[in-house]
Amino acid sequence: MVAPAPPIDLLVIGAGLHGLVVAKTYAESLPRATILLVDSAGSIGGVWARERLYPGLKTNNAVGSYEFSDFPMILQRYGLRPGQHIPGHIVHQYLVDFAHHFDLVRRVKLNTKVKAATLGDDGIWRVELGQSGGENGGDGEPQALMAHNIAVATGLTSEPHIPIYPGLQDKFRGRFLHSIDLNSRAHYLHNVKGNVLVVGGNKSAWDVCYMAATASPEATIHMLIRPSGRGPSWMWRRRGLLNFLSISRITSTRIFTWLDPNPLASSTQHIFMASWLGRLLCAIFWTFLDYLVLWTSGYLPTKSGNGLEPLRPRLSTFWMGNSLSVHNYETDWFDLVKQGRIIVHHAEIDAFTASHAVRLSNGQQIGQVSAAVACTGWKYTPSIRFSPDPALLGVPADSGRMEKKAAQTASDRLQFPEYYCINSATRPSNDAHILSKDPTGVPPRLQLYRFMAPLDLHLASPRIRQHSNANNKNSSLLFIGFYQSVQTTLVAQAQALWATAYFQRAMTSPAAPGNLQSRREWTRKNTTYQQCRRRGSPFPDLVLDALPYVDLLLGDVGVRRLRKRGGACGGWWRNLTAQHGPGDYRGLVQEWQRLAVRDVACNQVGECGEEGEEREKGERG
Known part of the structure; x- marks a missing residue:
């Protein structure tokens, strides 16, 4: 060495x-x-x-x-x-x-x-x-x-997490890859004549389904979502009000943080969230957000049905975090489901049973599987x-x-205060495991x-x-x-x-x-x-x-x-209601260095004086 x-x-x-x-x-x-x-x-x-x-x-x-x-x-x-x-x-x-x-x-x-x-x-x-x-x-x-x-x-x-499936190594003769391999093996999904299996309900699984469906017009894409997982991702479509209320805007505007119970908030926000008014506004906000995304995605029930019900998320947006994804495709992803090009299954893989077949836990079997893609996350x-x-x-x-x-x-x-895990009004009963004290799994x-x-x-x-x-x-x-x-x-x-x-x-x-x-x-x-x-x-x-x-x-x-x-109110209103972007944080290192130099000088003198202290408080917000 x-x-x-x-x-x-x-x-x-x-x-x-x-x-x-x-x-x-x-x-x-x-x-x-x-x-x-x-x-x-x-x-x-x-x-x-x-x-x-x-x-x-x-x-x-x-x-x-x-x-x-x-x-x-x-x-x-x-x-x-x-x-x-x-x-x-x-x-x-x-x-x-x-x-x-x-x-x-x-x-x-x-x-x-x-x-x-x-x-x-x-x-x-x-x-x-x-x-x-x-x-x-x-x-x-x-x-x-x-x-x-x-x-x-x-x-x-x-480091990709690749599950071990029975029969994958010794029986399956199709192509199997993890989503991390798509750069070098995306051609596996081109001009496929049979079926393509995509394992996962996260955003990368949606991407792979779209890629395979557009690259292989004669193939049927089977999207497999595990019942034991968190279910399908929420998909934020930029239409109507959601074209203005983007995820980026909501998460970078300080007033919206007052409608979310979390321990990172200020003490004033904690007092507000502990009040009946704060909890009411929080519940209204998340319920409204749920309904808005459900409506724009077409998940709400219709008389004729549109085939999108299997994609309806199991949990409220309140619980999903960054599983709330953005519809950023060139054409409408949901049209592929309505046309039967993408079929959604809620099941586990029991085994790869033949050269090109997969048996599911619900008793179904998918044959003629030419390629299987595991969008199964990371270690x-x-x-x-x-x-x-x-x-x-x-x-x-x-x-x-x-x-x-x-x-x-x-x-x-x-x-901890109860409001940290406040129940959204639309939280379905089958997500009760979210609050379970049993950490198994x-x-x-x-x-x-x-x-x-x-x-x-x-x-x-x-x-x-x-x-x-x-x-x-x-x-x-x-x-x-x-x-x-x-x-x-x-x-x-x-x-x-x-x-x-x-x-x-x-x-x-x-x-x-x-x-x-x-x-x-x-x-x-x-x-x-x-x-x-x-x-x-x-x-x-x-x-x-x-x-x-x-x-x-x-x-x-x-x-x-x-x-x-x-601004007219000294900036506090803009800090509360305006969207924050990268430009607002320009020059952070230089600002920190100036403050560090001032602190050293103040320590050497012994005190900064009242005027300097007030100016410093104002600069640090």
Whole structure:
């Protein structure tokens, strides 16, 4: 093994959207820092890497809401039009351009996988790298390096989850693939004469059904949705009122956050939500939203019937989180169901019984299956071998151990206000398992402070415990991008700034590493809430709580949370009622640096004076 070089300042694992913005923010704060980004793919972009794109892939976000504040996505440059959902190849090119613009390309090492990361007694990470693909990480000897800090930015879609079906290996003679393979194997779905089986009810399954139906006019697409899962995704069609009330607008306008019970909200919002008026308005809002989406999608009962009933979601939008997807197809997806091109089944796969046949749990059998696509999600556990014990990191490693933690967390639920899991008026009876205290079948859930930071890393070894005092817990590891949200770029930028301050030990109270008790309480409360509200996902699912989460992170580092200025009412009305976009968060790093310099100067003098303190309070919102 090659001897490692001196420790680098920051290792970023993942060169996707989150990895790039973390590296950019850290480098902007410390221009002389040594930073390395590694990614197992052969190109920059993460989920938008060139080799992971497939025909028809687009963002759920419209132009203007999926870009970084300091690097706008110029319409003319990328051939886009206002209101358009951004094609995948454009997002890939945008992220490549972002990396070139901020001088990150020279810091990126592609086709490289982190195999193991070990925290030494000196607080420095020893990292083992290998080439992507091949046995034991690829050809050639493993490489080693040391790092003071690690940001794991692999996100939620790095390792595919592929179920094991009886008969798949020894009997089925059709083509079988996971949705991650569509870039290189999309031709499997072209000009199919028989049936195509698509397993899943999530947005990627809808995409694959549409792709197969349009690429193979003579094929019938069978969409298989598991009864034990969360059911079909809600599909937001931009017509009528929903053309104005887009998901992006609702989730980035602060007044709507007052209609959602969540622990990330301000204390004033908690008081409002605990009142009878707050709970009434909350129930009215979610009931109205349910009805609006049901109506625009054609799910409401009709006299003649339209064949869409199997696609009607089982749960209210209140519970679905980011499973509420956007209809961003060139033609009407639902017409394919009405025409019989897509047939929806609610069943499990019992077995692949013959060369081209699949038996379902409801007794039906689908024959002449030429191709089967598993849109079955991603693994919950990182592929990196961490030492110390992953239990200290708060990430899923041993499912049994994490399930035990989930059970302990579930028992704490009754200590929280009832309105955190308020019942929507339209919540159907068959989703009662959402509030069940029995965690059986619940995916292991991350236990991370601010959804990023391990709580017990300082307990990794006796020597680290000895050198970790009350004001300097070990803060050398973060998990970035382990969440779901429509407001990806806003949250990613806030996480990146928070991570930069955290790694530099420049965090304000109570987020400073030394305040361990308050950090534990925050983690316990928010993990319990996510367990209650988003039971089907191990990761935070930020919808109307995305903006409060961004506010929280910005408040931790001391920068202004209310981003809109001016107006007749001093800006507070615009901050409450106007949509927030990337442009409102421009210059975050410079703003944080100015405040840090001022804080240092004030500490040296001993006091800033009343005038300076009032001005600082106003700037920080």
